[in-house]
Amino acid sequence: MVLDVLIYTVARILLVVVLVAAIYFGGKALGITEFPIVIPMLFAIVLALPLGIWLFAPLRNRATASIAVFDERRRRDKEQLRSRLRGDQPPQS
Known part of the structure; x- marks a missing residue:
């Protein structure tokens, strides 16, 4: 998960850097x-917001899927812990 989010973040930052250079040297x-x-x-920054959403959609989707898997695992672990603390039989998954 961390790697996917990091790749997406670095791609967005690099897009801003490239746009800054293009605008500056174009001027x-x-x-x-x-x-x-x-x-x-x-x-x-203003141009990179919508452009990054369009250009990096596959990276964003991969990062979002990784976060969803992580959240589901965390939710399941939390549910099992609460079940054990109550003294119930943990659900079998």
Whole structure:
């Protein structure tokens, strides 16, 4: 699970970095001399939000599936622990 989420997170961050570079150097190529880096950063973050959802859908789906499996396992373990604490017979799975 951690690896899938980490890969998705790194991909989203790299997308922002690439967009920042493209916007910054694109502005420089257009002849804008005073171009603070904050402006491309803000535009890149805004553009990366919807673009990342579209581009990285398979990564997001894999991370979501991993989290769902982890949550199901945690829920089942919690249910078994509560059952044992009550003194009931744990459910057989």
